[in-house]
Amino acid sequence: VSEPTSDVAHDVVIAGAGIVGAACADECARRGLRVAVIERDIVGSGATAAGMGHIVVMDDSDAQFALTRYSQRLWQDLRPQLPDDVEYEQCGTIWVAADEEEMAEVWRKHDCYKKRGVPTEILDAQTLKRLEPNLRDGMAGGLLVPEDGVLYPPCAARFLLERAQQRGAELHLGASVAEIGEGHVRLTDGSEIRAEVIVNAGGASAPELTLGIEIKKRKGHLVITDRYPGFLRHQLVELGYLKSAHSLRSDSVAFNVQPRRTGQILIGSSRQYGAEHTEVDNDVLARMLRRAQEYMPGLATMSTLRVWTGFRAATPDKLPLIGPWPQDKSVFLATGHEGLGITTSLGTAKILVDLITGAKPEIPAEPYLPSRATKECTHA
């Protein structure tokens, strides 16, 4: 950032106070930047409130691995400072293999994680059954990733933003951004804020402010049960999830369940393109719950308290957009995290602020730069 001119009140203005915007505000404030955050709703009310809060290492690509692992380490460092209501629990993930074909994926994943220094444990059928007795009989086994964890995303976002505010960040709630660009943020009430850098952290709504971003809304459903302490101990994800999550076109559901500290069970997951409304889709919900019951029959008799939906910000190459937007030198992006935004919010914030201030990011930023998307666009 160049020396701010006298009439520029902010170094950075962030549009969006989801967990990504909150983490970026926190990192800006920590490094002494004068930052303001604008949020039309409440903190953590978009995809943040519809995310499971699974802090997970993923290995779909080298770049995805690098960002999720980097971010997971940042969460672990932050853990002693997290307030109780963030409910961080290092419960571990078990990737569940239903058959021998999926067991081969367990071995591949194990080798991949081992090479990169992530501890894992291969579980045979008996060990899996001992760790999670409520899985149905006949599972082939699984892969335990003990350093994965869970947290409660809205409270995590609030914590990050409050910490930013303690360091001087401004938060404007109930203000809607109409337009950003060339160092200006124009709100829908006609007022303007000037800033050296404007960060679009608008999640699935980011294309409304920055035309031409390749982000599609990918709808998801979540269900939460009443309290059943002890029923579930780890975050369980079917390995078939990889097949369904990779499909770009069709609607898909997968078995993905999470134990909350209260004893409640959070049940996912569904993925839909082309669904614009927040209403619960009963067909998709029924498929999702059937899938969950195929893995854990005991879920069938449980009482559920709430069903809700949200929109992931999905990019074509499954990687977020972090860094300068090539078409306007005052605009930076921090969006496109799809289903990994809770995990990768902290790594995103570090990389983004490194790029803003000209520091060298701790992991290579190239795979996440928005310029890679426009390149693809031009060549397509």
Place this chain on the structure above:
Amino acid sequence: MAGQACRISTGGEPRGPLCGMGICFECRATINGNAHCRSCQILCEPGMEVTTDE
């Protein structure tokens, strides 16, 4: 059960059946191992195991 507590709320308060028609969820008990059953909506059967909070 009228007037008696059948469960303890997460806030530590004794709770008992109120509406008797499956709406208020105050009559929840563990029936045959299933937690959070609305006891006012389930017919008693011989051998049924009903557990309330102490």
